[in-house]
Amino acid sequence: xxxxxxxxxxxxxxxxxxxxxxxxxxxxxxxxxxxxxxxxxxxxxxxxxxxxxxxxxxxxxxxxxxxxxxxxxxxxxxxxxxxxxxxxxxxxxxxxxxxxxxxxxxxxxxxxxx
Numbered sequence: 227x228x229x230x231x232x233x234x235x236x237x238x239x240x241x242x243x244x245x246x247x248x249x250x251x252x253x254x255x256x257x258x259x260x261x262x263x264x265x266x267x268x269x270x271x272x273x274x275x276x277x278x279x280x281x282x283x284x285x286x287x288x289x290x291x292x293x294x295x296x297x298x299x300x301x302x303x304x305x306x307x308x309x310x311x312x313x314x315x316x317x318x319x320x321x322x323x324x325x326x327x328x329x330x331x332x333x334x335x336x337x338x339x340x
Contacts, residue, residue: 230296231281232307239281243307246274278303 228234232243238255245252258277259269270277282303285296300306 230300230306231278231285231303239278242274242277247307275304278307 231237231239234240238252241252241255251257257269258274259267259271260273262271279302282296286298
């Protein structure tokens with residue numbers, strides 16, 4: 227049991243954080259596909275940032291006397307991970323070039339490949 231998500235060994239959130247800090251996505255986990263849309267690419271229908279904040283927020287809602295509670299005095303997870311908002315925005319806008327994969331509708335991916 228850990229006191230914060232990024233130190234919780236053997237969890238998907240720790241794998242996702244570690245991979246993202248290296249500029250990758252974990253191969254063994256289902257990728258995030260962003261906001262729901264049509265056609266929807268394969269993946270979880272939200273962003274990694276939303277997932278991190280949801281886990282952090284949920285851990286803060288647990289009672290302090292229970293295992294897994296996140297201390298209210300800890301800064302938010304994105305701040306703890308030292309994610310610069312400008313860098314995060316760049317990664318989101320330049321996803322394809324940064325992660326070396328394409329995301330989007332099949333026709334859009336085909337036109338980029340051509």
